[in-house]
Amino acid sequence: MDDKKRKITLSALNVFKEKGIEKATVSEIVKGAGIAQGTFYLYFPSKLSVIPAIAEVMIEKAISLFHEQMDNQVPFTEQLQILIEIVFEYTENYREIYALLYVGLGSNQQLNEWEAIYEPYYELISSLLRNAQQNGEVCDNLHAKRTATLLIGLLETAAEQSYLYDEQNEETIQLKKRDVYEFAMNALKTN
Structure with a gap:
């Protein structure tokens, strides 16, 4: 797993734990990963x-x-x-x-x-x-x-x-x- 994908994954993990899967947003995930929203979609089609x-x-x-x-x-x-x-x-x-x-x-x-x-x-x-x-x-x-x-x-x-x-x-x-x-x-x- 490359560095950006790992950052996204770990950020998603934290956001999901904090907010739950349903309430979590891609915006919150990318903010935690320190990447642009478009970068998220290069790796994942959805949360x-x-x-x-x-x-x-x-x-x-x-x-x-x-x-x-x-x-x-x-x-x-x-x-x-x-x-x-x-x-x-x-x-x-x-x-x-x-x-x-x-x-x-x-x-x-x-x-x-x-x-x-x-x-x-x-x-x-x-x-x-x-x-x-x-x-x-x-x-x-x-x-x-x-x-x-x-x-x-x-x-x-x-x-x-x-x-x-x-x-x-x-x-x-x-x-x-x-x-x-x-x-x-x-x-x-x-x-």
Whole structure:
């Protein structure tokens, strides 16, 4: 993502958080980005079309956080625990942004972009799964990429239920993390 597009995206994120998607205007977005209104339209045809770019920034941040905290030398069981912690923590810390993304997702006609945006995330988890398969830590007859998409869906849904839809107390969240871990490991275990 080039610098101007990133500025527009981050400005839109801030304006959407402050005003909501419906009340936000392109004028407010360009003012925050420090660009001319015409420049906005070189990158995005409408304010709603910025939403996939916001999702892209969020995925980039999550992957960066994962790389910062992950040690490739630890067993997959520990990697999965770290991944669960990151997804839950990230969802908690950015709950307002996730809520915006879901509102925008319902309004956006470009749903196919979402899979492309998630591709680096899928590849990261696929790589972990392939390594775990080679080490005999998980079932080797699972397709790594399809399994990665299912695993990401499981983790994100559990975190979103905890922080977006039904704010739960910390004890319940910790139990849910444990359940997600046990569920995933039982699904992935070797025969």
